Amino acid sequence: MLRFISFLAIIYSVNCASAPFIKPCKSSDNACLLASAQAALPIVAAGIPELGVKPLDPLHIPLVKSNTAGLEVTFSDNVVTGLKGCKIEAIKNDLAKNKQVIAMRCSTEWRGNYQMDGQMIVLPVKGEGKCVLTVQDLVVKTTSDLTTVQGEDGKPHWHIAKWKHAYEVKTNAKFQLDNLFNGNKVLADPVINFMNSNWQVVMKEMAGPSIYATIEAVIDAVEAIYKAVPAEELFISE
Template sequence: MNNSSGSSFITPCREEDLPCLKASAQEAVPILAAGIPSMGIATLDPMHVDRVKTMQAGLLMDFRNTSVTGLKHCKVLMLKRHGPLTNLDLKCSVTMVGDYTLGGKLLIMPINGDGRYAIKIRDIVVKIQFHIGQKTRDGDQYWVVESWKHTSEVEKGVHFRFKNLFNGNQELSDAVHNFANSNWRDIFHEVAPPIVKAIVSKIVSESTKLFDKVPIKELVIE
């Protein structure tokens, strides 16, 4: 097969061949994570997230200059295509490091602080569903992502570390960390959705640039 578009790392599969789709997607993960400058695909590991600021459930959260590492080791659990819908399930472990400002209540605990943070997530399963259309360019058909949605669930655990909570009051800081790391699942549901969405958005927007450069005939076997 002549992969004129430079997509030689992609193994075309039949739509019904799930093992082939999964293996082909897995092969692409570290290549996409490293970035493909010729296709305009930015590096995803490390990924830079400029800012996520949100207020929810009485908690103001502002995460800045976040660096996300670990995405190149994501495991593809499933890739399935059915008509315009494509479902991709990934399992990843990532570390996020950056600057934070928090103020308000973390579930039942008052919290405020401003400084450096680190959040380690072990085995988060992200399920992404794409609605994909097609366009024709220069006689070739290309995929276009029209919309997408995602869900996420952490299987193993989340560890939080916020420096300079309560202006460096160690006792209050320890109490919040003990609470957060013991109740990581509830805290994750409270704190993480906006930042997880920002990460997934970047994965989707960068990796699907591939569809604009590689015609469908090089991605699937009809």
């Protein structure tokens, strides 16, 4: 049976020669996993070049596009901050199915450029310029599956075969879009006020691809550690 601690829990919660910041935990010891993960998260978010882990805070996302319900949106040169302050709220291992479920709560900010054209719920919207999205208490639940592959060192290494996620904003989201309708405030202000008053609906319509891209960057960081660290060093046997 594959015994593992996957996704973020693994990289934050075990101790090994290849990654000395990792503290050992048994895969069933959720209290240990939570404490270890929270302590090490800022280290991983800052990036670990020697393990091939790119910085997650700040995180640069070059391009995200979406076309939902007649609204075309492009975000470019986005910089995401706040991931180092995330809180891992739950870790659940299912060793029989080789799955792990992680729940994280983050407050983040996306800054970059936008292009938007189409219909937002009931309002027409068009513009391009600078944008800021501030999200308070974004809860992301991720389920990942692992397989084992042979590493360049000849040892078994974990590999994320697939993953899926769900998200919900618990507290608030605030949108700032410069130059909407070419700077016509008479047209722009009602749209922005509508977005901020109906942020739950707007987040579902607009933010999904940006959140996916952010999670994908975290997955890439995990994969880099899996590639660098043999699986035998990533858990304490029960």
